[in-house]
Amino acid sequence: xxxxxxxxxxxxxxxxxxxxxxxxMANLLKDPKRKVLVIGAESLNWKVGEKKLADYLIExxxxxxxxxxxxxxxxxxxxxKITKNKVYDMSLINxxxxxxxxxxxxxxxxxxxxxxxxxxxxxxYSSQMLSKLKNFTDWLKTxxxxxxxxxxxxxxxxxxxxxxxxxxxxxxxxxx
Numbered sequence: 001x002x003x004x005x006x007x008x009x010x011x012x013x014x015x016x017x018x019x020x021x022x023x024x025m026a027n028l029l030k031d032p033k034r035k036v037l038v039i040g041a042e043s044l045n046w047k048v049g050e051k052k053l054a055d056y057l058i059e060x061x062x063x064x065x066x067x068x069x070x071x072x073x074x075x076x077x078x079x080x081k082i083t084k085n086k087v088y089d090m091s092l093i094n095x096x097x098x099x100x101x102x103x104x105x106x107x108x109x110x111x112x113x114x115x116x117x118x119x120x121x122x123x124x125y126s127s128q129m130l131s132k133l134k135n136f137t138d139w140l141k142t143x144x145x146x147x148x149x150x151x152x153x154x155x156x157x158x159x160x161x162x163x164x165x166x167x168x169x170x171x172x173x174x175x176x
Contacts, residue, residue: 002075003038003082006150007122013037014134015151015155016126016134016142016150016153017154017155017156018149018153018154018155018156018157019155019156019157019159019171020157020158020168022168022171022172022174022175023171023175025088025143025145025150025155025157025168025172026172026175026176028143029060029064029143029172029176030043030064030083030153030176031116031137032162033045033075033113033114033141034106034110034111034112034113034114034115035064035065035066035067035113035114035116035117036066036067036095036106036107036113036115036116036117037057037060037061037064037066037068037069037085037117037119038069038092038095038116038117038118038121039057039061039065039070039071039074039078039117039119040068040071040072040074040092040119040120040121040122040125041071041072041091041096041121042074042120042121042122043057043074043119043120044074044077044120047053047162048118048162048165048166049162049163049166052117053120054070054074054120054161055085056173057119057120057145057167058078058082059080060066060135060145060172060173060176061082061084061085061175062082062083062084062085063084063173063176064176065084065085065131065168066085066115066117067085067086067088067106067107067108067113068082068085068086068087068088069087069089069090069095069132070087070088070089070090070105070121071089071090071091071092071095071121071175072092074120074147076088076108086107092121092125092129093129096129096132096133099112099113099116099133099137099140100132100133100136100140102137102139110129112139112140113139114140115140115141115142115143116133116140116141116143117142117143117145118130118142118143118144118145118146118153119144119145119146120146121146123148125143125148126146126150126153129154130142130144130150130152130153131152132153134152134153134154136168141155142154143155143156144156144157145157145169145175147159147160147161147162147164147165163175
């Protein structure tokens with residue numbers, strides 16, 4: 001188990017698992033559960049090698065079946081590049097709140113999601129959103145694709161260097 005990126009992030013008795021094998025993460029993302037990918041504004045600022053994190057997330061979104069929610073100012077950059085799935089614009093707090101509502105019927109009215117994939121958000125912000133989902137939902141599996149270990153996500157990456165993160169994302173996309 002990777003140590004939490006934030007030293008004070010001690011989540012209690014239930015801790016998520018770090019996934020260091022891109023094939024395992026690919027299998028999780030290919031699960032037929034109803035999914036939503038929540039892409040944050042930091043995805044436009046964070047570089048993974050020569051590309052923006054947003055470009056990797058766009059490739060992932062175009063390989064799996066999921067709704068996509070952009071937060072902050074990412075909608076304009078991402079909307080036309082995602083061809084396989086519907087893209088929505090919503091604040092991070094709003095989508096997290098809706099995901100914790102058992103009666104919510106989803107962005108398309110087809111029912112609540114069973115998996116939420118987060119990436120591109122400020123670390124401490126992600127931690128709090130994932131904590132809410134971990135503690136107030138029993139139907140939702142959470143995944144975080146940032147290079148930091150998030151013990152509040154059911155599955156996240158271990159703490160990775162920039163080069164390891166780039167390698168992981170490229171292998172993940174290849175295996176999808």
